[in-house]
Amino acid sequence: MTFTINAAKAAQPPVNSIVAVSALRARGVLDQTIARRCRPGGPWRRLAPGVVMLAPGEPTRRQLLHAAATYLGKECVITGHDALCAQGLDLPKPRAVHALIPTWRRLSPPEFLLLERTARRPDPVFVNGLPFAPPERAALDAARRQHEPERLRELLTLPIYYGMCTLEQLRAEVDAGNQRGTAAAREQLRLIARTRHNYVQGLARQLLNRSPLPPPRWEATVYDRAGRPIGTADAWWDEIGMGWQFHEQADGRGRDRVGGLSLTAAGVVVVRSSPESLRTNGNAVVRELVSAFRAAATRARPAVRCAVPGEAA
Secondary structure, three states, rough: OOOOHHHHHOOOOOHEEEHHHHHHOOOOOHHHHHHHHHOOOOOOOOOOEEEEEOOOOOHHHHHHHHHHHHHHHOOHHHHHHHHHHHHHOOOEEEEEEEEEOOOOOOOOOOOOOEEEEEOOOOOOOEEEOOOOOOOHHHHHHHOOOOHHHHHHHHHHHHHHHOOOOOHHHHHHHHHHHHOOOOOOHHHHHHHHHHHHHHHHHHHHHHHHOOOOOOOEEEEEEEEOOOOEEEEEEEEEEEEOOOEOOOOOOOOOOOOOOOOOOOHOOOOOEEEEOOOHHHHOHHHHHHHHHEEEEHHHHHHHHHOOOOEEEOOOO
């Protein structure tokens, strides 16, 4: 008995009409049928070796992403602009889909794919079933190939602005990854750090201007009675030995602003605020500072001294 398989019915369109040739074969579609339907002017189109679009015409971006994932298999991680857009950004997309594969794979990709072999394959973030690089990796992968300063700045600042990743995560990623092509990205991250520092300090000054507290000294390094540096404070009230820390990153001399354990051990009252709280919950920050100031003023001042930029310790 002879069975005839209707190729159009056997190939019920999957998501975005992208299907692996192996899946068509499993449904009983013959290789010659696939080849015939993928000819110029036919109802299907071959996008990559072993990958077919069950529709004529030009593929959409979404179809190209599915074709990339189908072609590359489970090791594929889509990175760059497409990964950032999938996770919330609105960016112009380059012609090619940028994808990461393990170093041991050797492929001749179709024109729509930009393949990058990596020994540091990130754990993917799945969005609508597709594997994307986390924002910090995606941003750096795109930045290394971007030569226009304005576009580069956009790639690195927007993920931070929208809370997709932090400046520290971007710095860690650029330090851990391939160093080729990172000079411009590193410089841009330094500029972002300076800009953010000034922005956060501006918020802090605005809060203090509307508080009953006296003006502090800014960017203070605190020393113990033996003259050893024990910590830093973004704002410092020397008369009572109280510090306020609101920057997340370590200062330029490598001491962590956020920890402050040595300051606390020396008897310093330390108030810690996140930059986000300064922006969104300023009234609560002011109340905490006023309460801490009152408490610090009622106890004996610790045996510490401070220096600020431009002063001798």
